[in-house]
Amino acid sequence: MKKISCGLILGTLCCLPGGIGKTTAQTANQLTPVPIQAVTIDDAFWSPKRKVWQEVTIPDCFDKFENDRGGALNNFDRVRDGKTGGHAGPPWYDGLIYEMIRGSADFLAAHPDPALEKRIDGYIARIAAAQARDTNGYLNTWTELEHPDQRWGLNGGNDGYQHEMYNVGALCEAALHYYQATGKTSLLQVAVRLANFTCDQIGPSPKYELVTNHALAEEAFGNLYLFFQAHPEIKRALPVAVDERRYLELAQYWVEARGHPRKDQKSYGAYNQDDKPVFEQTEMEGHAVRAALLCAGVSELAGINGRDDYHAAADRLWANMCGEKMYVTGGIGATAEGEAFGKNYFLPNDGYLETCGAVAAGFFSRNLNLLNGDARYADALERELLNGALAGVSLAGNSYTYVNPLASANGNSRWSWNGCPCCPPMFLKLMGAMPGYIYAQDKTGVYVNLFVGSQAKIQLAGQTVTLKQTTDYPWNGDVKIEVRPARAGEFDLHLRIPGWCQGAVSPDDLYEASHRPLNGTAHLKVNGKIADNFEIVRGYATLHRRWKSGDVVQLTLDMPVQFIKANTKVEAGKNRVALMRGPMVYCFEGADNGAAVQNLVIPAGTEFTPE
Numbered sequence: 343m344k345k346i347s348c349g350l351i352l353g354t355l356c357c358l359p360g361g362i363g364k365t366t367a368q369t370a371n372q373l374t375p376v377p378i379q380a381v382t383i384d385d386a387f388w389s390p391k392r393k394v395w396q397e398v399t400i401p402d403c404f405d406k407f408e409n410d411r412g413g414a415l416n417n418f419d420r421v422r423d424g425k426t427g428g429h430a431g432p433p434w435y436d437g438l439i440y441e442m443i444r445g446s447a448d449f450l451a452a453h454p455d456p457a458l459e460k461r462i463d464g465y466i467a468r469i470a471a472a473q474a475r476d477t478n479g480y481l482n483t484w485t486e487l488e489h490p491d492q493r494w495g496l497n498g499g500n501d502g503y504q505h506e507m508y509n510v511g512a513l514c515e516a517a518l519h520y521y522q523a524t525g526k527t528s529l530l531q532v533a534v535r536l537a538n539f540t541c542d543q544i545g546p547s548p549k550y551e552l553v554t555n556h557a558l559a560e561e562a563f564g565n566l567y568l569f570f571q572a573h574p575e576i577k578r579a580l581p582v583a584v585d586e587r588r589y590l591e592l593a594q595y596w597v598e599a600r601g602h603p604r605k606d607q608k609s610y611g612a613y614n615q616d617d618k619p620v621f622e623q624t625e626m627e628g629h630a631v632r633a634a635l636l637c638a639g640v641s642e643l644a645g646i647n648g649r650d651d652y653h654a655a656a657d658r659l660w661a662n663m664c665g666e667k668m669y670v671t672g673g674i675g676a677t678a679e680g681e682a683f684g685k686n687y688f689l690p691n692d693g694y695l696e697t698c699g700a701v702a703a704g705f706f707s708r709n710l711n712l713l714n715g716d717a718r719y720a721d722a723l724e725r726e727l728l729n730g731a732l733a734g735v736s737l738a739g740n741s742y743t744y745v746n747p748l749a750s751a752n753g754n755s756r757w758s759w760n761g762c763p764c765c766p767p768m769f770l771k772l773m774g775a776m777p778g779y780i781y782a783q784d785k786t787g788v789y790v791n792l793f794v795g796s797q798a799k800i801q802l803a804g805q806t807v808t809l810k811q812t813t814d815y816p817w818n819g820d821v822k823i824e825v826r827p828a829r830a831g832e833f834d835l836h837l838r839i840p841g842w843c844q845g846a847v848s849p850d851d852l853y854e855a856s857h858r859p860l861n862g863t864a865h866l867k868v869n870g871k872i873a874d875n876f877e878i879v880r881g882y883a884t885l886h887r888r889w890k891s892g893d894v895v896q897l898t899l900d901m902p903v904q905f906i907k908a909n910t911k912v913e914a915g916k917n918r919v920a921l922m923r924g925p926m927v928y929c930f931e932g933a934d935n936g937a938a939v940q941n942l943v944i945p946a947g948t949e950f951t952p953e
Contacts, residue, residue: 371715376781378451385795396449398739403766406759417483418472433484434505438767440512444519445770451523466529479535482506501555511559514566534582541588551604553596557632560639563593621651626663630675634702641709670920671927672730674699687911691749697765700730701772717838717881720791729927734769787834793821819899830890836882839864843899865898903950
């Protein structure tokens with residue numbers, strides 16, 4: 343098996359706001375995701391966790407939002423009733439409620455829950471009633487209650503604190519996901535009204551020249567464009583006008599206006615990825631969550647507009663994130679000051695590593711997997727799902743972490759709630775969407791990106807192809823896939839061969855395995871016979887054949903314990919080693935090892951036996 347390398351760093355094409363870079367047709371290897379509704383998960387690892395998150399974590403978070411400092415939902419009621427002052431929580435509380443709805447919607451799409459749906463319908467009614475107070479469709483409860491004359495942070499306001507465009511983007515996300523889960527348009531109407539008003543207000547002069555103070559809306563507005571392009575019948579049925587081209591134009595403006603002077607907004611510099619044009623940026627800098635969410639938007643837009651400058655920027659910044667600035671767990675954001683990336687290779691073991699950062703990095707990697715059809719991005723997504731993000735919620739499902747350092751001398755206890763509880767909604771967004779990350783397709787075949795016990799019904803070449811995946815992953819590397827086309831036919835089946843099973847544990851050179859798998863790291867059989875006529879293409883074992891119902895593919899991934907060493911440029915990693923088995927990074931905890939946990943030594947030649 344060949345090691346998957348990071349590839350060449352692409353060049354960029356400068357593009358001024360409103361300008362046009364070199365365009366291409368759809369990326370040659372671009373993939374389409376198989377949606378949540380087409381996938382049923384039945385998995386020993388994931389199913390119990392997903393049950394806890396739907397039955398415990400979602401209600402727990404909604405309960406706490408309802409009761410925290412007067413109640414986040416009450417903010418909408420106060421706006422509805424024409425009151426002033428008394429806003430509960432920070433200005434981004436609207437956005438966190440919307441994110442909760444988006445994450446919950448994806449869980450509903452996979453597993454309907456009438457009680458949860460009814461609860462969310464009640465919230466949507468209160469949100470819509472608040473918006474109805476403004477004839478233009480504007481909605482941001484903090485601004486309306488506390489500083490109604492400072493919309494968008496103007497007139498002496500603080501757009502870096504008010505988070506209005508972040509909230510707008512989160513609302514659009516929630517509306518799309520809730521419609522896809524339930525077929526209901528009530529929240530979609532709210533989102534479209536606010537998106538229309540945002541397009542009226544913000545953009546090139548003579549509009550207000552403003553970029554997002556916290557990235558999110560770039561990807562959300564791109565997806566709003568895609569949705570109405572695909573569903574003109576819904577556009578016609580809504581009682582509000584829709585011109586989806588405006589959403590795409592504004593999303594691109596938010597990307598392209600960064601790093602350029604704007605008459606209505608000061609620059610927050612590298613902290614907000616605004617020190618230079620995006621197409622000239624060579625490093626992930628500033629607030630880690632904002633940077634990764636911006637890049638998730640850039641990569642999403644590259645798949646829509648086909649522009650080389652967007653595509654190159656996304657590839658280049660991802661390579662820097664994974665190659666110089668990511669922890670072995672997938673954590674990003676090394677410093678507490680500014681919740682920011684550090685310099686290249688600055689990865690202290692007590693680094694910040696916000697749960698939201700791991701989630702945002704997962705979104706970025708997933709979008710690039712779809713854009714490039716390359717397994718290394720799915721490797722990074724898996725790292726987040728099983729390590730960087732999964733650590734953020736307790737097994738019981740009702741306590742959380744904001745940060746996840748590799749080492750913490752004083753412990754890192756989970757909290758029941760936090761003054762800025764942004765991580766639980768972000769966690770639920772990622773994990774809710776996960777069923778839609780397992781499989782993807784192109785015109786000629788199906789891609790298996792994640793090894794999760796599941797069944798998928800995929801429309802391919804004019805017929806329905808059912809895949810049934812059975813596995814005990816990540817505890818072992820045995821994966822069985824039953825292929826059931828409606829009728830016999832030729833197509834490709836692409837199975838991801840993880841980098842850690844090819845003598846590498848990362849899609850880059852930041853970490854290396856000193857204990858590499860022995861001969862035959864991945865083994866493939868078709869109908870019980872060794873498959874020797876496949877090749878590795880962009881990290882996928884590609885099987886091309888005429889498939890008939892009942893064909894069985896068996897993939898076996900060797901899982902030795904691997905000693906992982908950091909690049910020698912990582913000062914904090916000298917004379918240290920991490921342990922991985924398969925995709926999992928292991929942790930020595932004080933609860934098990936007492937005070938000795940800070941001074942554990944692994945003698946040379948140590949052999950490990952997994953249990």
